[in-house]
Amino acid sequence: MGFSHTLGGTTYRFDDLRTLLAKATQMRSGDVLAGLAAQDAAERVAARMALADLPLRHFLNEAVIPYESDEVTRLIVDQHDGAAFAPIASLTVGAFREWLLSDTTDATKLAAVSPGLTPEMVAAVCKIMRLQDLVTVAAKCEVVTRFRCTIGLPGRMSTRLQPNHPLDDPKGVAASILDGLMYGVGDATIGINPASDDVDTMMRLLDMIETLRLASNAPIQSCVLAHVTTALKAIERRAPVDLVFQSLAGTEEANRGFGITLALLDEALTAAESLQRCPAGGNVMYFETGQGSELSSSGHCGVDQQTLEARCYAVARRYRPLLVNTVVGFIGPEYLYDGKQIMRAGLEDHFCGKLLGLPMGCDVCYTNHAEADQDDMDALLTLLGVAGCTYIMGVPGADDIMLNYQSTSFHDALYVRKVLGKRAAPEFEAWLAATGISDAQGELRFEPARLMPALPLLGAE
Template structure:
């Protein structure tokens, strides 16, 4: 099927759904690289005009990636909930946007709707939204998950404490871990990107975090971000694994590039669930995604040509959703300027990812980050952080000083999150907040105060034994 729309006296033709979605996307360097971007602002407006009038049911009839060759498409179609879709079945994409923005559309309505929406539907709506729309709709969408802490509650902003080290040195990692905990970080997860994927190193890091957790009696969950096959082997050996991690993408070919299959994810989830290490819940999966991952793997082709990177990113959330995760985050500016060129594109992508994930019922966080060769800076990240916090983002990632010395990119610092929590009246996860109070890390107003170096709380003595 094709569509034609006229703007400024000129008619534009779009040769299929993937072409229409791509041309309707905001400007994005990755789509230019893939050869699917709109050639002008006028063509983009024409595509959005046609997209707004497209019935939602069309997305069920025309997959953007062939289900005969792609297990992600089959997963999307097989798990679509027709009953949940029924209240919006008669709407167009523009009509769905209006419904989502309506004042009487609340969190309960959006939660009930999530199983009836496909990734392509929510990606299409995102393309019609301004930044204020992305924030407003996401802010009233709630996805709550739990393991040892509860993540995603209203009025809360959790963090992943990321104590990476370029040589996986346990002393350096412990120093970063203590620094983060003293700043009230780590209630979403303590997550380490190991410098090496050697099983012995991964196990040692898992044991380091688990030992620290038990010494200070902190309600945190740990994760070493190794490949799922390594995790499966370590699960069989009895390693102290809380969460199973894996990077995933929106096509079967891209996931093949990550060396992962849906069957492997299912096997790992079942093995982790059997450990029953959670307290307030037992959601054991942690996924990372990012716009451009399919393109970078040359796995972005759909039915008739390339699929835009935002639509493929939304499809990755369908993979995540199928495994009932505790945490999902997009590493929004990590891949580089070939995919998101500058601060404006990173800002837009981060808000789109958060919006799409939450609408699909995924517990979304964001790594607010950029690489040093992108046209972006800390001011851009401050803008994205405050906007995401306003939009109800479940968690963000923090590293010492905002500079990840192992992965060589810029993220948020611990104090960045303390600042936005104070400005917007946000709090940590409730179980973690109670622990902070118990070790003297909250003042009478419930804030993490500046530390007195001569009087560190019981936390450090617990780790020093």
């Protein structure tokens, strides 16, 4: 086995598929840290050229992590749909890029081949694409999911309202929710990261949102982003659980680090569906991912972080999630060093997820030790909006006071909707108009009187 390519009189050799994929990847700190990155720019391009010549069929014969030792690989192989793959079976990775970009390849064709794609094929073509390619193809994909709102319709861009509070204080969380609703944010989900991952905290927060939902008749779906085992306990105690959340990784070993197996996720899906809180055929799972998580838990198995990220999506699609998002800049500069690396990774993840059939959102974000700032986030946010990103986060003032990082704000959501003419989910839009938060034309009114029905949440005021 092995691959080689000659460039400028130098012959570059790559021992196996995982090495070829790693060397072809745009430079990022995490792959350097893992010792997997190309030695120089020429080797990187030589790897891309070798990759472009590789038939897609090859990916069905060589796994990056052995079938025998990894249940994610087994899932990828066992769920592969040969009939869906047939129309592109004769293509190389390079020709697949051209097929994806072709004007005759539309949303229907993309959706039809999706079950025939492995994450490694998608990661491979991603590595030979520039940003505009990633935007063009992702913008063509249509992925629609439903709970109380319909997410991902053409011309729509949804938002997750993220009202975190360092003490999980329900009133503090409620204050941020009300602020966000006045900005028309929250149609993807109201999703709270709890500071404390325990079932009592989870139930206290879910009960508060349920009270708001029933009092206001808002078509919202909520999620407390606790560990899946915490959600299972809450479901056992009959808590009003809409979405079950879990962080995913792209290897069995790294998933073990997250305390999950596919069997546990199967159990969670069954439990969430048993509550029948959404219309039949609706979607009840919410997943988060992010490049570098496998390396950070020493479970990367010698595979580059972008390929592993695509493998997360193979796990996610098994569960028909309502929402998936890549928390792209949260992990820190040892994995994605600066705004340029974060921007590329965000668009890669969005593209790969969409192509694999997922309702892909992006937490456009950074930490204070990354070489990035709000300007970088504005650029990525705008690119993702053009690429048809399913949803983004809405954090008050872009400052998450619990997780201590910067994401996108309610204002950012307003911005991207205005400049790109994007609208919220139709059910949510109708509710905003019915309550008077927006006017009949969908313009937000910012009238505090509209908060009144929600005031019982804050006690006796």
